[in-house]
Amino acid sequence: MTPSLIIPSRRQLFLGFFSIGLSGFGGVLPQAHRMLVQQRRWLSEEEFTELLGLGQILPGPNIVNMSIAIGSRCHGVAGAWLAVAGLMLAPLVIVLSMAVLYDHYQSLPDVQGTLHGLASTAAGLLLAMALRMGTKIERHAVAALLAVLTFIAVGVLRWPLLLVLLVLAPVSVLLAWQRGRTGARS
Amino acid sequence: MILLLLSLLGSFALFSLMAVGGAITLIPEMHHYVVESHHWMSGQEFAALFAIAQAAPGPNVLVVSLIGWKVAGLAGACVATVGMCGPSSLLCYYVARLWQRWHASPWRRAIERGLAPLTIGLVAGSAMLMSEAANQHWSGWLLCAASTVLAWRTRVNPLWLLAGGALLGFAGWI
Numbered sequence: 001m002t003p004s005l006i007i008p009s010r011r012q013l014f015l016g017f018f019s020i021g022l023s024g025f026g027g028v029l030p031q032a033h034r035m036l037v038q039q040r041r042w043l044s045e046e047e048f049t050e051l052l053g054l055g056q057i058l059p060g061p062n063i064v065n066m067s068i069a070i071g072s073r074c075h076g077v078a079g080a081w082l083a084v085a086g087l088m089l090a091p092l093v094i095v096l097s098m099a100v101l102y103d104h105y106q107s108l109p110d111v112q113g114t115l116h117g118l119a120s121t122a123a124g125l126l127l128a129m130a131l132r133m134g135t136k137i138e139r140h141a142v143a144a145l146l147a148v149l150t151f152i153a154v155g156v157l158r159w160p161l162l163l164v165l166l167v168l169a170p171v172s173v174l175l176a177w178q179r180g181r182t183g184a185r186s
Numbered sequence: 187m188i189l190l191l192l193s194l195l196g197s198f199a200l201f202s203l204m205a206v207g208g209a210i211t212l213i214p215e216m217h218h219y220v221v222e223s224h225h226w227m228s229g230q231e232f233a234a235l236f237a238i239a240q241a242a243p244g245p246n247v248l249v250v251s252l253i254g255w256k257v258a259g260l261a262g263a264c265v266a267t268v269g270m271c272g273p274s275s276l277l278c279y280y281v282a283r284l285w286q287r288w289h290a291s292p293w294r295r296a297i298e299r300g301l302a303p304l305t306i307g308l309v310a311g312s313a314m315l316m317s318e319a320a321n322q323h324w325s326g327w328l329l330c331a332a333s334t335v336l337a338w339r340t341r342v343n344p345l346w347l348l349a350g351g352a353l354l355g356f357a358g359w360i
Contacts, residue, residue, distance in 0.1 A: 021244050028245050054285050057301055059205045060274020061247035068275050069282040080279055084271065091244020092251055096263060098238050099255050106234075110356055117329065117355020119230075119237040119320035121348050124333030126210070127317060130310040131338050143303040150307025154214050155314040161204050161215040165304070169206070173300030180296055 006041050010075055010082055016040060017067050017086035028063050028087075042070065063087065140179065146172045190258050191265045198250060198269030205274065207305030209247040213312035216253060217319065226257045233320035241348050247271065325360050 008016060016035065023031045029052070036043045043051070055065035064084055071083030105111045137143055146168065153164045197219055205212050213236070220226045227235075235256060239249035247270060254266025288294045321327045333347045354360055 023243065050285075051282075053298055054278070054282060056207055056305065057297055058274060058278050058281060059203045060208075060278065061205070061245055061271065062208045063245045064247060064271050064275060065278040068278045072279055072282060077279075080275070084275065087245065088267070088271075091242060091248055092263075092267070095239060095242040095244065095248045095252060096255060096260070098242055099235070099252050102234065102238060109358075113355040113358050113360060114352045115234045115237060115355065116320075116322065116326060117351040117353065117360040118241060118348060119233040120326040120329040120355075120360055121333045121351025122237040122240040123233070123313065123316040123320040124330040124351075125240065125337050125344050125347065126309070126313040127330070127334040128337035129210075130306070130313040131334070133306045133309055137303060137306055138299060143299075147303035147307040147310070150304045151310045151314075153311075154308055155311025158214060158218065160218075161212070161308075162200075165204060165206060168304055169301065172304055173297050176298075176300035177293065177296035180292055180299070 004041075005044060007074055008040070008042055010079065012040075013071055013074060013079055014082040014086040016042070017071075017083045018090060020063075021087040021089070021091045032063060032066065036070070042074075142175050142179065146175070187258070187261075191261055194254055194257060194262055195265045195269045198254070198266045199273050201250075202270050202273045203277070205270075206301055207308055209245075209250060209270065210312055211305065211308035212250075214315045216250070217315055220253055220257065224257075229319040230322070231256065233316065236316060237320070237348075240344075241352075323360070329354060329360055 020028055020032050020035055023035075033048060037045055037048050051066050051069050052062070054069060055062040058065050064087065067083035067087050068080045071079035071081070073079070075082070102111070102115070106115070134147070137147060150164065150168055153159045153168070154161060201212050201215060204215065217229070217232055221229050221232050232253075235252040236249050239246070239252055242248060247267070250270040251263045251267045255263035258265070285294075317327075317330055321330050329351055333351060336342055336347055337344055351360075
């Protein structure tokens with residue numbers, strides 16, 4: 001039983017992504033899911049998962065990729081532009097206003113202290129995100145090894161990302177393909 | 187100025203195509219670019235910009251806009267954002283159509299499964315670099331560890347954690 005999906009007009013597309021952009025703190029994906037699938041029914045659950053997977057595979061910001069895919073599906077190039085513009089406009093204005101204030105007052109000890117506290121907490125949130133992702137990793141020694149290798153190369157040895165990706169990405173995909181084949185046979 | 191903007195645009199356009207798993211995975215690369223090789227800001231300022239981006243509503247990619255702004259003002263913010271989103275968006279526009287057609291392809295599944303562990307490693311690397319840049323004293327590390335555990339183990343809204351951290355910092359404890 002699938003309730004029929006709604007194809008948004010151009011105006012709705014812009015306004016919908018505008019509200020997604022404004023609503024999310026520290027990442028907008030949960031909010032995007034609630035709005036796109038549950039409230040406005042522009043996407044089914046499967047379509048959302050599919051687009052999320054695509055956004056994670058392609059380089060670039062996940063939510064921007066997702067708005068491109070949804071916008072272009074509804075209204076072609078214009079739809080893609082409208083969705084991304086809606087998503088980015090308000091947050092960009094807000095964050096730049098905050099930056100101007102920061103620049104103006106950053107020499108004040110109170111502001112410096114506040115930002116130190118904020119920065120340490122933000123780093124903690126990022127560590128928690130890495131831990132959560134780590135516990136959801138595929139239960140396979142090869143997958144775990146590749147995650148650790150990537151971490152060491154980028155986080156500890158500080159090798160250039162391009163080099164790391166050019167070596168590890170093809171290796172990892174090939175190994176995953178092999179895992180898939182042996183998994184299908186057994 | 188024009189040269190600076192072009193250099194920003196080119197660098198972020200390249201980063202855009204390397205951002206497997208989102209803008210967050212680029213933190214070590216961006217840190218190297220703006221802090222270590224060009225000295226446009228200190229590591230602490232880099233951490234502060236990241237914190238501001240996290241405390242504001244909107245997608246994580248905004249940290250890129252802030253970095254561009256710090257380097258070259260409003261024009262820098264625009265150029266960095268466009269560079270970061272442009273190439274990947276163009277790619278996504280064309281691949282999104284093919285992706286549905288490849289629904290049953292074993293290669294599609296292999297790409298998904300193969301890139302997932304890399305993304306995790308990259309996010310962990312970013313988290314480590316960010317912690318080093320953000321935490322100046324033991325009190326910072328303590329706050330960082332506490333917010334890690336709370337965000338990982340409980341369902342508390344991250345905004346409350348950020349507010350609490352800001353308050354502790356304002357009180358001069360961090």
